[in-house]
Amino acid sequence: MRRFDEMYAHLPEGTDTGVVREHYEAYAGWLAAQDPQSLGARREEAEVIFRNVGITFAVYGDKDENGAGTERLIPFDLIPRIIPAHEWKSMEAGLVQRVTALNRFIHDIYHDQEILQAGVIPREQIERNAQFRPEMLGVEVPHQIYSHISGIDIVRAPDENGQGEYYVLEDNLRVPSGVSYMLEDRKMMMRLFPELFSQHRVAPVAHYPDLLLETLRASSPATTAEPTVVVLTPGMYNSAYFEHAFLAQQMGVELVEGQDLFVKDQFVYMRTTRGPKRVDVIYRRVDDDFLDPEVFRPTSTLGCAGLMEAYKAGHVAICNAVGTGVADDKSIYPYVPDMIGFYLGEKPILKNVPTYQCRKPEDLQYTLAHLKDLVVKEVHGAGGYGMLVGPAANQAEIEQFRAALLAHPDGYIAQPTLSLSSCPTFVDSGIAPRHIDLRPFVLSGRTVQMVPGGLTRVALKEGSLVVNSSQGGGTKDTWILQN
């Protein structure tokens, strides 16, 4: 299988020192001058800081060594992933285009459904989708923006000439997480290796909370000049709680739980020490299902009764909007290039990974015949669960998926196993290549904007293609070099 490494045009092997790509030259020179022991010490230092600062995530059903909680560190890798300016420029344009089309699509689905009328996407693909929210039909949202914060997962794989090609692997339009790690990883790198930042022109990312606040304020439905923005968290036992608290603090807004909110006369208020205070914008980090027990899951205590009524009345903004899941489902993913053509009349700048839709008989047949070469994913799966990586699977796992596919072909898609690009990573055995991906965070308010780069996740196990933090993945700082 062809391979593509971000740092090396030819990987070092034995006595061969390899060939370093141009944009990594300065870094490689610096790295060669470091002794492994001092790097090891830096890594330990980083770990102590992360633990003291409490940059942790919770894993369901686990206990930490104190037996007291479920908090774990996400492993942080010292070696940055570097992207040259020209590559980022085209990726950024591709992201703006893609997210713009996705927002147009969601608005269309909940209004005139032109794309269905035109037969570009089969109607049953939408109407039978569990993420489609009929409650949202005809509801007007400010600026027709639904996905205010989009996390677009991008991977790179070699084309037939061995050149790296970027592909969008997945769109995350519900409550994408990870941006706090992007920010903390940069802070950590600047703390550990300040000299590197004087040698490289690395585009800064620290203004993300500012852009986020601007985006959220722009989404306010009220005519008030000073909209009250809050972050809604499921609470401190949620896996991304650190991020919720971090973003609220960085933006200087309240971090609320469902119990802090109530609705009166179709307006949302929070309970404060000085009485009720109106809330205009809710950056929710709670899934649709839990938002309002009167409309969705009736047992939910994470949301606020009456919220949907206030929302439909245009008295509060919910970011991301309710019902965005209809556009980031894996069964809709294959149609995103068509959406770009349909709504924008443009050619997609970013590629999709070729996808077999198992609901189509011919695609199902192909998939069943090539299970050991393909990656099969549950349409509604997330977090690296419910997935078969054919080349890495044993016979029993393959047969299990074969049975599942035959039983519910609609529930699956299949893609060729991409040889994800690798990046040198500091692991126990020294510096070795490990597979990575990239999640830029795209903000849609008055305009579509983002900070340069995103969160690079790395599969720390040798050969592994699964980068999810819940499955033992780590993170790296991501550098966009400025010219």
Place this chain on the structure above:
Amino acid sequence: MLSRTADHLFWMSRYMERAENTARMLNVSYETSLLPQSAAAVQAGWEGILSISELLPSYQVLHGEVKPKGVMEFMVRDADNPSSIIACLQAARENARAVRGTLTTEVWETQNQTWLEVNRMLRSGAFERDPGQFFEWVKFRSHLSRGVTVGTMLMDEALHFMRLGTFLERADNTARLVDVKFHAMSNDYFGMPLNGQEGDAEYDFYHWSAILRSVSGFEVYRKVYRDVIRPERVAELLILRPDMPRSLHASLNEVVANLQLVSAHPGSDTLRQAGKLRAELAYGRIDEILATGLHAYLTQFLDRINALGGAISREFLLPQTA
């Protein structure tokens, strides 16, 4: 500020203060137990520790007979005992984590490090090797926690609720300490002479000085009274002196000041209750208190502190608005 946020801040400080006071009391008992004294006196000392927190019955269910090692274990590392040091530090840290965005980075990191470190110390056996040093460490983490709070937090509601928690808890803890320690000396101390026998005077000195040291009040006593240690003056110092930082009066001064800062309405009943309690301390005299009976006085004081905590909760922390 969110009511729930204020609630977490209030309890975070209360638990930190409680951890400190537990450490102070254990330290004094530990040091006292090193002095030559009768077995009955030692026993009474350890039972006193448990009665202060009203934990004697639950201790006896778990461990039976009151023994120094058992009491230390129970009050330091038993996570199911809500007054143990580990339980208090955990509760303080969990409350802090729930509102970490409201705290400055330094305040949060102090809480978090205290929690991480106490676990390390208990795991590594550092506590058993040198209990005295461990108690000192807890005290200093509490000092650090208060210092970093006052030194870095914006002087707004968040800070006021934290201070409110600290001083309400301190008033409660000091009152319990005085009550139990005076009780231990005699069932009806001020009705009958304590000594009368040779040799008791020496023991008395250590007993009263231990109480003073548990509230860092030994040097303060000397400085204020320039006198040998007399029980009624110890009581006066710990109850009525406004300049003794751990006295009931000083604690109530802080409670009232911080309540005034967070009260939106001047007619607040919570503020009235606190002000009345403070006024009684400000204009009270120790001979009057002793005449009515110290135990009765302190029992009533603790009830009123408890009621005040409830009123703060209802007015600010868990309002039932809809």
